[in-house]
Amino acid sequence: MRLEKCWFCSSTVYPGHGIQFVRNDAKIFRFCRSKCHKNFKMKRNPRKVKWTKAYRRVHGKDMTQDSTFEFERKRNRPERYDRNLADNVLKAIPKIDKIRVSREERHHKNRMKENEAKGQREAKKELEQSISLVKAPSALQQDPSLTLPKTIVKVSQQKSEENPLMEE
């Protein structure tokens, strides 16, 4: 029994699921479900289809290089059964999974880092520009607490002397 990867979406194909398509050049394509199979028949490129793992890896949405992926590499040499080895592997699998998941979360958080600052900037801009949708301008002049406080920027005197020189 072997858990394969779907050629289109890269999810695991468990036994009893999916279709295996053998092309005439002897290349075997495995699909996890008919959705992937139909997309393949439509000749869609998985690197361009948004919900596939291939797209996410190519566009940097998901982690690509990590040492935890080395453990899942396909090895074609059958290992001689060793009870201790099998036991250790079974113990290690959940640990490796936990590490991989935490690293993926970190990658995702790194990607989403700028969102908070961006959201603040956009909110500030919206408040400045569209406050008139909510409050009438005359009300704003009377009650200055509704607008953002105006920041006073001090300009040093040296700059005004340099400017005529720069203009020349």
Add this chain to the structure above:
Amino acid sequence: MAATFASRCSRVGRSLFGGLSNSSPGLFTKSHEMTCGNYFSQVKQQRTFIQMRTVLKVVDNSGAKQVMCIQALKGKKGARLGDTIVASVKEAHPNGKVKKGKVVYAVVVRAAMQKGRCDGSQVRFDDNAVVLVDKQGQPIGTRVFGSVPHELRKKKHVKILTLAGHIA
């Protein structure tokens, strides 16, 4: 693609004129779609059994190139992957063991219709291909091209498996 369209169209035409009662209703709906002038038909291509009048490719060096099924030996609806059929040679190499017009037995080694495997998965190939056999089940040719499924082992066509280049 034009060639397959033409062959598919002609096959449908022949079946209509032949008045085959056991052709699937999908064929009739498909022919109607085609007469509407819709080249890229919306109807899903139904892959069915290998039955009378099915043209198959020959993938051994027995001399024949194309063969038309006369009878599926087992199965009410038609032959599937791994079954034997009786066929008439429609196209042959000029100097080969088999000549055009000869009635031969053949084993289906590639079928476009999916076949279920004992682990629950389904396999399907790109085309319908056949290896010519004698009445005892021994292949007439000495080489087999392309990939063959390991369903043949269960059907006791071990000789074909040994001659095969690739086992799917």
